[in-house]
Amino acid sequence: MPKDNAVKIGVLALQGAFEEHLACLNRLKVEASEVRLPEEFDGLNGLVIPGGESTTMARLMRDYGLTAPLRKLIRNGFPVMGTCAGMIVLSHKIADVGAPTLDAMNIKVHRNGFGRQIDSFETDLSIPVIGKKPYPAVFIRAPFIEHVGDGVEVLARLSDGTAVAARQGNMLALSFHPELTDDLRLHAYFLDMVRNSVKR
Numbered sequence: 001m002p003k004d005n006a007v008k009i010g011v012l013a014l015q016g017a018f019e020e021h022l023a024c025l026n027r028l029k030v031e032a033s034e035v036r037l038p039e040e041f042d043g044l045n046g047l048v049i050p051g052g053e054s055t056t057m058a059r060l061m062r063d064y065g066l067t068a069p070l071r072k073l074i075r076n077g078f079p080v081m082g083t084c085a086g087m088i089v090l091s092h093k094i095a096d097v098g099a100p101t102l103d104a105m106n107i108k109v110h111r112n113g114f115g116r117q118i119d120s121f122e123t124d125l126s127i128p129v130i131g132k133k134p135y136p137a138v139f140i141r142a143p144f145i146e147h148v149g150d151g152v153e154v155l156a157r158l159s160d161g162t163a164v165a166a167r168q169g170n171m172l173a174l175s176f177h178p179e180l181t182d183d184l185r186l187h188a189y190f191l192d193m194v195r196n197s198v199k200r
């Protein structure tokens with residue numbers, strides 16, 4: 001199958017699980033590149049912020065001069081998907097991250113929200129926007145969404161009601177790791193967001 005030349009996606013590659021996201025995007029035949037410098041945002045139609053360690057990632061983003069330009073791009077409608085630590089980085093400032101977050105998405109997150117006992121787990125989620133089939137979600141020292149503000153739609157909850165996926169316009173935030181499963185529906189969903197933003 002030829003590459004989908006219509007869109008180019010960047011994956012923030014300072015730290016964390018960026019290679020797995022690049023692999024997923026490649027499997028979807030989309031051009032994807034690693035981003036470490038502000039000028040590498042040029043020509044991109046969207047960005048994935050991977051899982052990793054939000055404290056380290058936010059600090060590196062600040063040190064590499066990425067936080068302010070990315071915040072501005074997002075405010076102007078640039079599509080982003082943040083997974084796990086990436087969701088934390090997208091959210092409002094939280095005290096224990098130590099460096100500025102992007103303060104872009106109107107959500108309050110709880111880091112390491114599932115406690116030490118259940119560090120990691122996998123569960124089938126119902127995510128209606130990607131179809132009826134349950135989605136196998138992998139959680140690793142995951143944050144959850146404690147509070148959603150105006151303009152945010154919760155896309156998935158655990159059986160106890162905890163919000164673990166949300167969208168606000170051009171922003172998609174997931175508590176779990178879609179790059180660690182073979183199910184590419186969430187990457188495909190993000191690509192639809194990107195394509196719709198390109199059309200406009």
Ligand code: GLN
Pocket residue numbers: 050051052053054055083084085086088111112140141142143
């Ligand atoms: N616990 C990490 C943090 O707070 C997130 C873990 C992950 O991205 N898998 O940044």
